[in-house]
Amino acid sequence: MTLVLLALILWIAAWWLNVRLANSGLSHTQAVRFGVPLIFGLTILVVWELVVRGLAVPLVILPPPSQIVARIASEVPTLWADFVQTFVKGALSGYVIGCVSAFVVAILADRFDFLRRGLLPVGNFIAALPIIGTAPILVMWFGFDWQSKAAVVVVMVFFPMLVNTVAGLQETTAMQRDLMRTYGASYWASLMKLRLPAAMPFIFNGLKISTTLALIGAIVAEFFGSPIVGMGFRISTSVGQLALDMVWAEIVVAALAGSAFYGVVAAIEKGVTFWHPSQRG
Amino acid sequence: MKSFLPVLTVVAAIFALWYLAVIPMNMHAALTTAERGGAVISPEGAAARRDLSGISLAANNSEHIASTFNQDRPRLPAPHQVARELWDTTVEKKITSKRSLVFHGWITLSATLLGFAIGTGLGIVLAIGIVHNRAMDMSVMPWAIASQTIPILAIAPMIIVVLNSVGVQGLLPKAIISAYLSFFPVVVGMVKGLRSPDHMQLDLLKTYNASNAQGFWKLRLPASMPYLFASLKIGIAASLVGAIVGELPTGAIRGLGARMLTGSYYGQTIQIWSALLAAAIVAAGLVAIVTLIQRVTLRRMGLS
Amino acid sequence: MTSNAVIQAKNLDLTFQTNDGPVHALKDVSLDVEAGDFVSFIGPSGCGKTTFLRCIAGLENATGGTLSVNGMTPDEARRNRAYGYVFQAAGLYPWRTIGGNIRLPLEIMGYAKSDQETRVREVMDLVDLKGFEKKYPWQLSGGMQQRASIARALAFDADILLMDEPFGALDEIVRDHLNEQLLALWARTNKTIGFVTHSIPEAVYLSTKIVVMSPRPGRITDVIDSPLPKERPLDIRDTPEFIEVAHRVRDGLRAGHLDD
Numbered sequence: 001m002t003l004v005l006l007a008l009i010l011w012i013a014a015w016w017l018n019v020r021l022a023n024s025g026l027s028h029t030q031a032v033r034f035g036v037p038l039i040f041g042l043t044i045l046v047v048w049e050l051v052v053r054g055l056a057v058p059l060v061i062l063p064p065p066s067q068i069v070a071r072i073a074s075e076v077p078t079l080w081a082d083f084v085q086t087f088v089k090g091a092l093s094g095y096v097i098g099c100v101s102a103f104v105v106a107i108l109a110d111r112f113d114f115l116r117r118g119l120l121p122v123g124n125f126i127a128a129l130p131i132i133g134t135a136p137i138l139v140m141w142f143g144f145d146w147q148s149k150a151a152v153v154v155v156m157v158f159f160p161m162l163v164n165t166v167a168g169l170q171e172t173t174a175m176q177r178d179l180m181r182t183y184g185a186s187y188w189a190s191l192m193k194l195r196l197p198a199a200m201p202f203i204f205n206g207l208k209i210s211t212t213l214a215l216i217g218a219i220v221a222e223f224f225g226s227p228i229v230g231m232g233f234r235i236s237t238s239v240g241q242l243a244l245d246m247v248w249a250e251i252v253v254a255a256l257a258g259s260a261f262y263g264v265v266a267a268i269e270k271g272v273t274f275w276h277p278s279q280r281g
Numbered sequence: 282m283k284s285f286l287p288v289l290t291v292v293a294a295i296f297a298l299w300y301l302a303v304i305p306m307n308m309h310a311a312l313t314t315a316e317r318g319g320a321v322i323s324p325e326g327a328a329a330r331r332d333l334s335g336i337s338l339a340a341n342n343s344e345h346i347a348s349t350f351n352q353d354r355p356r357l358p359a360p361h362q363v364a365r366e367l368w369d370t371t372v373e374k375k376i377t378s379k380r381s382l383v384f385h386g387w388i389t390l391s392a393t394l395l396g397f398a399i400g401t402g403l404g405i406v407l408a409i410g411i412v413h414n415r416a417m418d419m420s421v422m423p424w425a426i427a428s429q430t431i432p433i434l435a436i437a438p439m440i441i442v443v444l445n446s447v448g449v450q451g452l453l454p455k456a457i458i459s460a461y462l463s464f465f466p467v468v469v470g471m472v473k474g475l476r477s478p479d480h481m482q483l484d485l486l487k488t489y490n491a492s493n494a495q496g497f498w499k500l501r502l503p504a505s506m507p508y509l510f511a512s513l514k515i516g517i518a519a520s521l522v523g524a525i526v527g528e529l530p531t532g533a534i535r536g537l538g539a540r541m542l543t544g545s546y547y548g549q550t551i552q553i554w555s556a557l558l559a560a561a562i563v564a565a566g567l568v569a570i571v572t573l574i575q576r577v578t579l580r581r582m583g584l585s
Numbered sequence: 586m587t588s589n590a591v592i593q594a595k596n597l598d599l600t601f602q603t604n605d606g607p608v609h610a611l612k613d614v615s616l617d618v619e620a621g622d623f624v625s626f627i628g629p630s631g632c633g634k635t636t637f638l639r640c641i642a643g644l645e646n647a648t649g650g651t652l653s654v655n656g657m658t659p660d661e662a663r664r665n666r667a668y669g670y671v672f673q674a675a676g677l678y679p680w681r682t683i684g685g686n687i688r689l690p691l692e693i694m695g696y697a698k699s700d701q702e703t704r705v706r707e708v709m710d711l712v713d714l715k716g717f718e719k720k721y722p723w724q725l726s727g728g729m730q731q732r733a734s735i736a737r738a739l740a741f742d743a744d745i746l747l748m749d750e751p752f753g754a755l756d757e758i759v760r761d762h763l764n765e766q767l768l769a770l771w772a773r774t775n776k777t778i779g780f781v782t783h784s785i786p787e788a789v790y791l792s793t794k795i796v797v798m799s800p801r802p803g804r805i806t807d808v809i810d811s812p813l814p815k816e817r818p819l820d821i822r823d824t825p826e827f828i829e830v831a832h833r834v835r836d837g838l839r840a841g842h843l844d845d
Binding site: 022 | 283284286287288291292295356415418419421422423424427429430431432434435438442446447514518521522525526529537538542544545548550553554556557560561564
Binding site: 176189194197198200273275277 | 639663665666672678680689690693721
């Protein structure tokens, strides 16, 4: 019980500290901006540890963070193999294929107004559907290995990417288009010089949404069948064996991979669309 | 209405491609069945055909193309087969029957709606807290944003199993996953919305000496509505995905996700496709309802 | 009709079909602009001054009458890059530097790389933007952005410059300064300029020819040839001649309104 009490005290103390920091004159400094969420996150971890130990929560319900860390440390080769199988082979290859093909289709759709007007509502509609449900079908078609996971990812990222790119290519003002006409610019010139650069914020929005979808698709598709390696496979089998520390270890890896993937795309975006008001800060 | 014809064309093209794809996808199986029935196929024997493409087989044995559309367990069922299955399992079956898609659809839908309600409610409450409390804003908001880059869905199986082991079963575990998935989009959208009034509008209220509560009810809340509805549309779709995925890990026997899973175990492709289409219809319906409420609300507020 | 008219409009008509029925944007507009003229189009909103400029640029197509630019149809003239066009807003591409923006038309028109560089440097000098080549548009003031957009229109050295209320969004002080610079630039380059404005002092100060227009239907009510000398310091605006011309413009605008 003392541990739980300790957790409570720690929680109150940390919260008090955060309130003081947030309302102090320093609240706009970089250190405090990073520090406050960091304190909050660390507090949750410590409170979690203390409460689980204090109440003796069984392992099969919630393992303490320390045990999850220990599990990660001892299972690095397995986690790495799962990461390569699911992220590099499944998610990443599907992401590239899906985004590139959606981009090409969007350029085509943009060239022909009829196609654009037809594809945009249909694409928007499909983007809202539970596409993850195609996973069992695609696993049946492409087999248990990473190819079927990549296929699921392709289907999942295709429509959000398509819709965003098409919308972005429409994003020029009448004045900008008139300017191109006064230069007597060809279709390709105005695409390359005006519409594509103007579409970049939208295209990157699609790319960022797709990073998360890609990882979800690759993991969930493994629930429908996989070789004996992969993050989704490990999660579903470890759940079956009630080895929850392993499940949490995979989730930590998935969270890190997801954030890093998103972060890389966001960093590239910052470089490409440095001119956009949202990036100029 | 200007886009009616283009949309119709695109949809028609999708169905045409679907029908076309059925031929090569099912050709091998169709020929094997036909050969067993005594027909002469070139080349002879399933083994000899294994490495040939469906298209070339279709060209050589064009008289068997028709049968690709009526396979029992096709690799790719034709649209009319899926439609017939949908019809059989919705209209023809009693809705209490285990084989009725309406029954399975309702199982999934009820979990979706419950989860969506919980997630949205909590999301709005947290958003209000974040907007009115600096410490909460600085502590929680970065994590709420970061969580959107994480494949949260991966923890679905664990939630189901853990809750199962403490005796919580049925609707609630799935609803929790649904709630979890709709929660973060609502928080992020609602915070954005509550912050959307500009300085001039806020200053105007200051000149009236309005209280914080008045500022919330008269300005921030109405201003947040367009953002809230945009998030709700994302949230409800995510909730449905959560409910479906929540049905996968425990080998559930009820719900649309369970239909997909059993279909994939037993190779019942038509069953998978009809469950998938049913899920699509449910999703479209839910998004349509939210859109409708959005239109009515925003029009009443004079925002659209 | 003199043969050295650069822009020649005869009985030009333009009717837009809208949901509320047809709108007569231009009716029976006839005008000759000679080489080296500085022509201002002035009138209340809806009088068709911008529409007329867009017709000259080939951005709108007249529904009746004839219009020639450099002896060609406006569309041919547009394809031959016969004019530079300056819009109400600078409309610089935020993803390009100032230099990059000015280079844009040169890239599209396929100028050689080395030629691009010299031309960009020249026109940046011309509009007094030396040293800002590497800056991005959002790092510059509104007046500097508009100057950059004028440089962009000058870069490919077309002999006609069409300007649609280029200084409308700027404050009075910046506008005076840019007006002065524009006159100096015109004197140096000898271009033919078509200039849309709704400011009487601006029109009188800049132009050799002031075209007064009036709405419903959009038409020309008066064409005033300015008696002011070509050399015009800012304080010319206090001279009796200037006030006299301004009066005539004001009367023309009022007369157009009395018809309503």
